[in-house]
Each structure stands twice: as C-alpha cells, then as structure tokens.
Amino acid sequence: MSTESAAGLRIRDLRVVFDGFAAVDGVDIDVPPGDVRFIIGPNGAGKTTLVDAVTGLVKASGSASFGGQELLGRKVHHINRLGIGRTFQTATVFEELTVLQNLDIAAGTGRGPLTMLRRRKSVPEGVAQAMEAIGLATARNKLAGTLAHGQKQWLEIGMLLVQDAKLLLLDEPVAGMSHDERETTGELLGLLSKERTVVVIEHDMDFLRRFARTVTVMHAGRKLSEGSVAQVQADPKVQEVYLGHAGASAAAVGEA
Structure with missing residues (x-):
C-alpha cells in the first residue's frame, strides 16, 4: 500500500479532564x-494521555479520527480493528513463548496450545513479512524472554504489523536501547512509514533530530x-519551556 492510500490522524479540540484538571486541553493535531x-x-x-485518549483508554471530548x-x-478493541496499534514504554510480549509464537498469537492464526508446541513447516506470509521487517527472522525460535531489550521492542512492533x-x-520506543539499537529502530520507523502513519512519544532528542x-x-x-x-528548535516558546529563557541556543532544546 502506498502512502497516497494510507490514512492520516486528525485531532480536534481534544480534552481529557481528571477531577477538574485538564490533562489535555483543547489540542488540534494533523498527522x-x-x-x-x-x-x-x-x-x-x-503526551501519553493524548495517546490514551486516541486508543480508548481514557474518556475524552472533542474529536480524534483516523x-x-x-x-x-x-x-x-473496536479501535484496534480500525487499524490503530499502540506500544507502551515497557514491551508487553509473552516472554515464555518464541518470537514466532508471539507473532502467531497477535495475528490470531488460530493455532491451539498443542500445535503451538510443534514447529510447523510453513509460516503465514504476513507473519514472515513482519519477522523480516523487524529483523528477527533468524531468531524466530528464540524465547522472547531471552531477547535483547531492543529486540523485545521490535517484536512488539511486529505484533502490531501482523494485525x-x-x-x-x-x-518511547528507544528508552533503554543502545546506540546501535536506536539507529536500527529509527531506520525501522522510516521503513514502516512507507505504508503506515507513525506517531512517536519521545524524550531522546538525539533520536528525534535523526529520524x-x-x-x-x-x-x-x-x-x-x-x-x-529546525522550526521547533528555533521557536522561542519552546526554548522558554525547556530552558527557562528564550535566548537559549536552539541546539540545546530538549537536552535539559
């Protein structure tokens, strides 16, 4: 699927209020x-509350459409069926199952507990494509619990792809990752955006500048x-929030 036929996210006047406190206060965003x-x-x-609202985890007013x-x-679950996938700061994979079994479950292939224990001769095309995309094809039979930190995050993304x-x-997909894992993740996001829309909540400013x-x-x-x-880093309002004065160096935004 090309980006021309992909869907975008449109948020209008989004508000989330907890006990009278507006955690999200009238936000408009077009992705x-x-x-x-x-x-x-x-x-x-x-940031996270906004994503919680889009994915149905908190009650919100306004509009969010995809x-x-x-x-x-x-x-x-209705939002999931509309093609919305979400990861959390800590990867939620089945650590006692293999990479392939995790993807099987996410894909809903219908394999029962007994067949899951047996290695099968073929892998569904969508699952195979996801393993290739996330770079775990050669680790298909490894237990998820034995994967490196970055690999677990990639597996979780793969579980969204098969859906x-x-x-x-x-x-925060690169929290706790090594430099090489961050680079691989950034390249993966670019690859995924060819057929999908990607929204990243992030604190790593070096990663942001790169990808x-x-x-x-x-x-x-x-x-x-x-x-x-460049536009955001040069915005005096952003410099004020991050560094406390508008005359700060734009390159330093986000490092405080």
Missing part, C-alpha cells in the same frame, strides 16, 4: 499519511509548537 511524527514535551505535558473514522467513544495496524502509536519528519511540542496539556525539527 498526514506516511508521516513520522514525534510528540515531545516536559513530563506532565499530556481514515475518516471517529475514534472517541469507541471501545479499545495490519495502519497507525502506529509508539511510546523525526515533523514534531509536535506539548506543554501543560496544550500544543505549544509544531513543524520541522
């Missing part, structure tokens, strides 16, 4: 098809700035 959008901001800015389908008000997710919402196509900066529940990496 076009094929984008690799990074959402950044200080702790408490509302491919023209409204997401707010739907149950989590044919078209919007990937990734929460973000566009950036949304949030602060105190609102959208503070948006644009290319």
Whole structure:
C-alpha cells in the first residue's frame, strides 16, 4: 500500500479532564499519511494521555479520527480493528513463548496450545513479512524472554504489523536501547512509514533530530509548537519551556 492510500490522524479540540484538571486541553493535531511524527514535551505535558485518549483508554471530548473514522467513544478493541496499534514504554510480549509464537498469537492464526508446541513447516506470509521487517527472522525460535531489550521492542512492533495496524502509536520506543539499537529502530520507523502513519512519544532528542519528519511540542496539556525539527528548535516558546529563557541556543532544546 502506498502512502497516497494510507490514512492520516486528525485531532480536534481534544480534552481529557481528571477531577477538574485538564490533562489535555483543547489540542488540534494533523498527522498526514506516511508521516513520522514525534510528540515531545516536559513530563506532565499530556503526551501519553493524548495517546490514551486516541486508543480508548481514557474518556475524552472533542474529536480524534483516523481514515475518516471517529475514534472517541469507541471501545479499545473496536479501535484496534480500525487499524490503530499502540506500544507502551515497557514491551508487553509473552516472554515464555518464541518470537514466532508471539507473532502467531497477535495475528490470531488460530493455532491451539498443542500445535503451538510443534514447529510447523510453513509460516503465514504476513507473519514472515513482519519477522523480516523487524529483523528477527533468524531468531524466530528464540524465547522472547531471552531477547535483547531492543529486540523485545521490535517484536512488539511486529505484533502490531501482523494485525495490519495502519497507525502506529509508539511510546518511547528507544528508552533503554543502545546506540546501535536506536539507529536500527529509527531506520525501522522510516521503513514502516512507507505504508503506515507513525506517531512517536519521545524524550531522546538525539533520536528525534535523526529520524523525526515533523514534531509536535506539548506543554501543560496544550500544543505549544509544531513543524520541522529546525522550526521547533528555533521557536522561542519552546526554548522558554525547556530552558527557562528564550535566548537559549536552539541546539540545546530538549537536552535539559
């Protein structure tokens, strides 16, 4: 599928209120098809809460649509069926099962407990493609619990791919990764964006500068700035939030 036929994410006046406190306060965001959008901001800015709202984990008002389908008000599994996939800061894989078995379960191949214990002669095309994409084809029979930290994150992304997710919402995917793992993950995001829309919540500014196509900066529940990496770093409002004064060097934004 080309990016022309991929779907984009459209958020309008999104609000999430907890006990009178607006964790997300009237946010508008457009993520076009094929984008690799990074959402950044200080702790408490509302980044993860925004993704929670889009994926049905918290109640929200306003609008969040993907491919023209409204997401707010739907149950989590209904949102998943619309092609929305999400990872969390800690990878949620079945550590006692192999890479292939994890992907089997995510794909819903219908293999029962007894057949799961046997190695089979063939692998469904979608599962095989996912293993290749995440670089784990040669580790298909390794237990997920024995994988390196970065590999577990890639496996979780693979579990979204076999579900044919078209919007990937990734929460700090490179946290705790080595330099080489971060580089591989960034290249993977670019590959995935050829057929999907990718949104990344991230604190690693070096990773952002290398692989973000566009950036949304949030602060105190609102959208503070948006644009290319260079545009966001040069924005005095962003410099003020991160460093406390607008005259700070743009290159230092996000390092504090």
